[in-house]
Amino acid sequence: MNIVVIGGGASGLTTASNIRKYNKDVQIIVFTTQKNVAYSPCAIPYVIGGHIDSFDDIIMHKPEEYMSKDIRIMTESRVTEIDHDNTEITYEDKDGNKQNIKYDKLVIATGGKPLMPPIPGKDLEGVFKVRTIEDGEEILAYSEKSKNVVLVGGGAIGLELGSELAHKGLNVTIAEMMPQLFPRSFDKEMSDKFQEHLQGKNIKILTGSAVESINGETKVESVTIDGEVQPADMVILSTGVRPQTELAESIGCELGKFAIKVNSHMETSVENVYAVGDCVEVIDAITGQITLSPxxxxxxxxGIILAKHLTGHEIEFKPVLNSTVSQIGIMEMGAVGITQQSAQKEGIDxxxxxxxxxxxxxxxxxxxxxxxKLISKLDGTIIGCQxxxxxxxxxxxxxxxxxxxxxxxCDEVxxxxxxxxxxxxxxxxxxIEAIESEINSSCCEVKEESTDAEEDKPVDDTSENLSFTESLRAQGLIQK
Amino acid sequence: MNIVVIGGGASGLTTASNIRKYNKDVQIIVFTTQKNVAYSPCAIPYVIGGHIDSFDDIIMHKPEEYMSKDIRIMTESRVTEIDHDNTEITYEDKDGNKQNIKYDKLVIATGGKPLMPPIPGKDLEGVFKVRTIEDGEEILAYSEKSKNVVLVGGGAIGLELGSELAHKGLNVTIAEMMPQLFPRSFDKEMSDKFQEHLQGKNIKILTGSAVESINGETKVESVTIDGEVQPADMVILSTGVRPQTELAESIGCELGKFAIKVNSHMETSVENVYAVGDCVEVIDAITGQITLSPxxxxxxxxGIILAKHLTGHEIEFKPVLNSTVSQIGIMEMGAVGITQQSAQKEGIDxxxxxxxxxxxxxxxxxxxxxxxKLISKLDGTIIGCQxxxxxxxxxxxxxxxxxxxxxxxCDEVxxxxxxxxxxxxxxxxxxIEAIESEINSSCCEVKEESTDAEEDKPVDDTSENLSFTESLRAQGLIQK
Known part of the structure; x- marks a missing residue:
């Protein structure tokens, strides 16, 4: 049996090496457009900042190590086409040669692609994205001759990289369009607190700020933010990623709300085609809603679950809690579950x-x-922590x-x-106990009232409860 | 209603303050033989070692703070007798005056008492135990004029205090009778590893070593360990605690295997009498056996569970996992669940x-x-971590x-x-997967065998499995 994996990131490689763990006989071949595999992309900012000596240090395994486990790794090779009727893919190697290869099972692990916001000037020299080691190497080299850097996007990567570049002595501006930093994982009052800690020390943070244009002849010379021009030698776009689903779409894999749809065994809608990693959508464990979890x-x-499925050991992929951690200067940040803001959107008290x-x-x-910050439902179940x-x-x-x-x-914790x-x-x-005792005492009051007025005004329990919930909310006892 | 609590440690005070949280009307009075309440006994070694400035720093609340919540704290007062027929206790205050006080509910939180091993010379000047702040103050004062100290007992307190005294420049010997340090929480190969880290730097550690006598005229001059006399100015007994159950016994509270027996609401066998803390026995969550959890x-x-019970909020006290942590010099140690050695005793593969x-x-x-070190049952359930x-x-x-x-x-973790x-x-x-595949392949073999010999030699599945388990054990695949 031939298993072809498209993508050499965490999901693709985990799939490959776990398949090999359970089955010594199948053929496994992994395609990646990159030079390196099995590195930690999260560590790129710290190499740029000099906290880690070199990019080599963040590579956990070389392709040769996979080869020795009989997993073929095709680096710098792009899969350009899938012919699912003939169960064959076409790939282009680094010299531009095209070849075909047959598969029995196809694993799509194409990951995400940096979102490139439509800012005028984004193609100038000195504008970078942060995804691969190659990106990291370019940023490192360019930063050596730069003074002023603007990061577009105040999520984890933007803040980590901003803090590392400031540590190197560059003047850093981080511009986030949303009114707060790290909006996916933190509520505003928390991000306001850490924003205060991060400001200063060569870092200027602008929230609710749009980068209107990147200016320069051939290379970056300045940036216009909120109508104001400020000097800049380099711009780094850290505005997130979007799932890379084109290959899957080309063979008719069903997409969901955001990305490739898979079941709990990582099967796509197309037989013998599976998908894992940033290119698939998942279910949020708290809200039950479809979401991304890059x-x-x-x-x-x-990757583990798919490998087990392909080798006959079934376990199910469960909804995700999206736990995330980040090291920004001396500060460690972490979050799991949903924010208060998301709870509000979902109508959760x-x-x-x-x-x-x-x-x-x-x-x-x-x-x-x-x-x-801890967020709990009124029954005491914890649904978020920052x-x-x-x-x-x-x-x-x-x-x-x-x-x-x-x-x-909460009481168990x-x-x-x-x-x-x-x-x-x-x-x-x-x-919660204060709310409960408020409800209990109020229930008694309601009872008395309804006894008094039983005949002429039947009490609608639902609306009573509803308005009572509202009154608790008005008193600030419930937050929604 | 009058609630009398005997004992001002963590369990007694938690009971008292949580009762007050749920009920503003009951009378609450707490008796303690000590001068201080609400301090952290675990922090005593670090005050002695100078890492914490003073004993005042480890006192979280003063008796006055409890008074302001309408909880009476009777310090330096010993409850000498309980007359349960008349629901009355007798106590002796610090001036030796005896008084009686009535109760409706009685909470026994008498805690533990340091075990005093029967070593000749244990009553000499310069021999100490470590339990209260007063003990800590005495040790601190005496250590200022001492050079050589011997700690009897290599559990958490012995190691913490030994390390702190060495940090102060004293020559420290720690003598543990068992063949390893910290035997309750760690297996020998783990304790051997950290013993290596702890040795040196003014600390000599002796395991499997008995302190035979403490020698001196009126005060400690030397100690005989394993037949060898070595100089010592002070000896600290850190050989654990035993539950203090005398008062409970005096009114007929049933004792279990080790201490006062309570149900999951902390009720003793005597009506209106409850017990919490180091003086009660509990159930081990892993083995289901009765144990102590001081x-x-x-x-x-x-304390929380009893307070809830006494105020009409029922939750149950569940079996314990005995999680424990300790800071010894720069080393942090922690354990939860049972050791491999305990698993062996319980017959758990x-x-x-x-x-x-x-x-x-x-x-x-x-x-x-x-x-x-992680210890897992063969079904993958984790039962111990060190x-x-x-x-x-x-x-x-x-x-x-x-x-x-x-x-x-394990697979979920x-x-x-x-x-x-x-x-x-x-x-x-x-x-586990290696064992399973071994079992699977072996099952097939067994099947073939039994087919061959079906008629003349019926296979006894149980003994077959048993001997197979033994064979796995012999191969080192299972550890028991």
């Missing part, structure tokens, strides 16, 4: 705990500030991922963990 | 992963060594506590967390 953890999980605490027992030396601090945030995100994957409630997370859970719990 | 987390959880890894992605600077390293061990213990409380399996814990889980999973 994260390494999701890609790895999908929540209580929220926002605590500014310390990373260790307060008396213990070396303790560092830690900010936690944190930032200077140590062990990633480990706390893991704890919360385990807790939220099991739909644990209070006495389960030693961590300040327990304080935040206790705080949510107190609010 | 931990702050357990005490707090029991396990696979074990022992990995020496790094606390962060290997390319990332500042990464520190991290040692993880770790030591230099950062974020406590947070990882929380993650594992959440995972193990939900009886999650592999793709749930970002942490090196996932590596260890993957490693266990590989072993």
């Amino acid at each position: 994260l390494g953890t999701t890609a790895v999980r999908q 929540v209580v929220v705990s926002n605590i500014d605490t310390l990373s260790r027992a307060r008396y213990y030396p070396g303790s560092k500030p830690l900010h936690i 944190m930032f601090g200077q140590e062990a945030v990633a480990e706390r995100v893991d704890t919360m991922t385990a807790i939220m994957s099991q739909k644990l409630k 209070v006495s389960m963990v030693i961590d300040p997370i327990a304080q935040a859970a206790a705080n949510c719990l107190e609010q | 931990l702050g987390t357990t005490a707090v959880r029991q 396990v696979v074990v992963s022992n990995i020496d890894t790094l606390s962060r992605a290997r390319y990332y600077p500042g990464s520190k060594p991290l040692h993880i 770790m030591f390293g230099q950062e974020a061990v406590a947070e990882r213990v929380d993650t594992m506590t959440a995972i193990m409380s939900q009886k999650l399996k 592999v793709s749930m967390v970002i942490d090196p814990i996932a590596q260890a889980a993957a490693n266990c999973l590989e072993q």
Whole structure:
């Protein structure tokens, strides 16, 4: 059997190496347009900033290592066409030669493509995207001769890279169109707090700001932001990625709301064609809605599940919690689940705990500030957590991922963990209990009222409850 | 209603303050023999070692703060007798005056008492125990004029205090009778590893070593360990605690295997009498066996549950996982669940992963060594985790506590967390899969055999499986 994998990122390689783990006989061939495989794209900013010595350090495995496990890796090779009727793909190697190869099973792991916002001047010399090691190498080289850099987009990559370039001594401007940084993972009051920590030290952060044009003759000379021209030698676009679905579409794989549609075994709508990684859409564990989850953890999980499926070990891919962590200067940020803002959009009533605490027992030396926001449904189920601090945030995100994957409630968390997370859970719990006692006392009042007025005014329980919920909301007891 | 709480430790005070949270009217009075309440006993070693400035820093709340919440705290007062027929206790205040007080509900939170091993010379001047702030103050004062100190007992407190005293420049000997350090929470190969890290720097560690006598005229002059006399100015007994159950016994509260027996609402066998904290026994979540859990987390959880019970909010106290963390010099140690050794005693077949890894992605600077031992049942359920390293061990213990409380399996953990814990889980999973494929291939063989010999030799499946398990064990595939 021949298995062809298109894409050498986390999902494609995990699929390939896990298939080999369970089956020594199938042929496996992986195509990638890049020179390198098995590197950590999340680490690119830290090589640029000099915290990691070289790009070689972030490559976990060389293609040769896969070869030795009998997995063929075709680097710098682009799959240009799929002929599914003849179960054959066409690829172009780095010298432009075209060849065909047959498959029995086809794995589409084409990942995401940087979103290129339609800003005038985006094709000038000195404008970069950040996706591959090659991108990283170009940015590193160009930054050596630059003074002023503008990053378009204030998500994780924009902030990480901005902080690293500022660390190198460049004047950094980060421009985010939304009214806050990191909007996918954090609510505004949290991002406002860390924005304050990030400002200064060669970094200017502009939120709610549009980059109107990138200006220059042949290369970047300045940037117009909110009508104001400011000097710039280089511009880095970190405005996110969009799923790369063209090849899948070309053979009729059904797309969903955002990307390739797959079932819980990573099967597309086309027989013997599978898809994993940033090019597929997933279900959000909290809202049940279709969403994207362009994260390494999701890609790895999908690769494992597909490999098991292809070798006869069935486990299901479950809805995702989208846990994310980021190191920005000395600050660690992490989030899991949904934001309060998303809960609001989904119509979920929540209580929220926002605590500014310390990373260790307060008396213990070396303790560092830690900010936690916990979002809980009114039944106590925790649906979101946002944190930032200077140590062990990633480990706390893991704890919360385990807790939220099991739909644990605040009262269970209070006495389960030693961590300040327990304080935040206790705080949510107190609010819920206050609401409950308010409801109980109000129910009694309602009962009395309805007894008084029983005959002439039958009480509509639903509308009563509804307006009561509204009144709790007005009192600030529920947040929606 | 009058609620009398005997004991001002974590369990007693948590009970008192949580009762007040839910009920503003009941009378609450707490008796403690100590001068201080609401301090962190776990922090005492670090005050002695100078890492925390003073004992005042580890006191979270003063008695006055409880008074302001209408909780009476009677410090330096010993409850000497309970007359349950007349629902009355007798206590002796610090001036030796005896008084009685009536109760409707009685909470026994008498905690543990340091175990005093029957070593000749244990009553000499210069021999200390470590339990209260007063003990800490005495040790601190005496250590200022001492050069050589011997700690009897190599559990958490012994190691923490030993490391702190060495940090102050004293010559420290830690003598542990068992063949390893920290035997309750760690297996020998793990404790051997951290023993190596701890040795040196003014610390000598002796395992499998008995302190035969403490020698001196009126005060400690030397200690005889394994027949050898060595100089010592002070000796600290850190050989654990035993539950203090005398008062409960005096009114007929049923004792179990180790301590006061309570149900999941913290009720003793005597009506209107409850018990919480180190003086009660609990159920081990992994083995289902009765055990002790003298931990702050357990005490707090029991206090919350009892307070809820007494105010009409029922939740149940569940079996414990005994998560424990300790900071010893720059080393953080943590464990949760049971050791491999305990699994062996319980007859549980396990696979074990022992990995020496790094606390962060290997390319990332500042990464520190991290040692993880994971113990999994053959169905993949994780039943034990032991770790030591230099950062974020406590947070990882929380993650594992959440995972193990939900009886999650290795395959779920592999793709749930970002942490090196996932590596260890993957490693266990590989072993389990190897065993399964061994079983599968062997089952086929067995089938063929039994077909051949069907008539004259009926196969006893049980014994076949049994001997097969034995053969896996012999091959080192299963560890028991």
